[in-house]
Amino acid sequence: LLSPHSPTQRVGGAVLPEFQTVRHQVPMLSIRTETDNESSGASAFDARVRRELSLSEQDPAIEYVAELKFDGLAMSLRYEKGVLVQAATRGDGESGEDVTNNIKTIGQIPLQITSAVDTLPAVLEVRGEVYMRRDDFDALNERQRIKIAEGAKGEKTFVNPRNAAAGAVRQLDSNIAAQRPLSFFAYGLGEVLEWPQQQAPFQTHFDLLQTLKGWGFPV
Numbered sequence: 001l002l003s004p005h006s007p008t009q010r011v012g013g014a015v016l017p018e019f020q021t022v023r024h025q026v027p028m029l030s031i032r033t034e035t036d037n038e039s040s041g042a043s044a045f046d047a048r049v050r051r052e053l054s055l056s057e058q059d060p061a062i063e064y065v066a067e068l069k070f071d072g073l074a075m076s077l078r079y080e081k082g083v084l085v086q087a088a089t090r091g092d093g094e095s096g097e098d099v100t101n102n103i104k105t106i107g108q109i110p111l112q113i114t115s116a117v118d119t120l121p122a123v124l125e126v127r128g129e130v131y132m133r134r135d136d137f138d139a140l141n142e143r144q145r146i147k148i149a150e151g152a153k154g155e156k157t158f159v160n161p162r163n164a165a166a167g168a169v170r171q172l173d174s175n176i177a178a179q180r181p182l183s184f185f186a187y188g189l190g191e192v193l194e195w196p197q198q199q200a201p202f203q204t205h206f207d208l209l210q211t212l213k214g215w216g217f218p219v
Contacts, residue, residue, distance in 0.1 A: 018172070019097035022088035025191040028074055028127065029093060065206050067187060071162045072131025073169055075103065076190050079124040082113040089169065099169050102177035106130065108184045110216040119201060125190030126217060130169055132161040136181035140164065186217035 034041055049062060074090035087103035089096040103109060113120060132140075140158065147155045158164035168180035189208070192200070202208045209219045 019099065019170070021095050022086065022091075022098045023095045024076060024088065024091075024093070026125065027093050028076060028090040028096070028190070031069070063204070063206075065204075065209070067209075070129050070131040070185070072129040073162075073166045075099075075128055075130050075169075075184070077103070077109065077126045077128070078191075079113060079120070079126065081122060082117050082120050082124075084109070084111050097170070101174035102169050102171055103130070105174055105178035106182045106184050108218050113215045115215060119196055120215075121192050121196070122194035124192055126186050126212065127188040127190050128184055128186035128217070130165055130182055130184050132165040132168075132181060133183055134161060136183070137161040137164055140181055184218060186212045186219055 034045060036044065046062065050059070053062075055062075076088045076090070076096070077084060078086040078088070084104065085100075086098060087100045087109075088098055091097060104111060113124075137158065137160075144155055144157045148157075158167070164180065165182055168177050168182055171177040171180075187209070195201075200208075202211045213219045
């Protein structure tokens with residue numbers, strides 16, 4: 001939980017009876033899957049993008065940013081005046097679940113953006129992915145096997161990193177979530193209101209990623 005007197009403190013929280021519903025001001029869209037991974041697929045993708053942007057053959061080539069896609073759980077982090085006030089799952093894209101207490105246990109996620117605070121918008125939603133690294137997943141299962149061998153009740157091993165990460169994020173007890181080795185990376189923005197300079201400090205997606213990195217987010 002975020003202490004009102006120490007914005008960087010991470011502590012356990014009370015067990016919640018249920019998650020509150022959060023309506024996304026900017027929908028969290030799903031990624032279209034491309035099955036043709038040959039050069040023909042890349043050419044078809046580029047042609048479709050140019051067509052949807054109404055670009056002619058005389059227009060310059062489009063520059064792309066390639067990013068790794070991890071199998072995790074999409075997350076929207078809402079910052080107000082640089083302070084993390086809410087974290088919500090994607091849900092159905094229009095509404096998700098408030099999992100703020102659990103997300104605050106992930107060390108890679110800034111509880112407060114401290115760099116260049118005067119350049120931050122009043123409201124900033126950072127979109128990204130919560131996931132579990134394979135080595136962290138293997139180590140977690142090894143710890144679980146030891147607990148089971150020692151006779152601990154109610155313990156189990158996990159099937160795959162994605163399910164383990166999703167289960168940790170949706171724990172009603174944030175103390176349990178804090179024991180799971182979760183990671184995060186950012187890849188975009190949701191709702192953004194009131195840039196101090198009346199415009200964003202980036203013009204391209206790559207510049208956005210570098211801006212997010214400068215704010216303390218893994219990209």
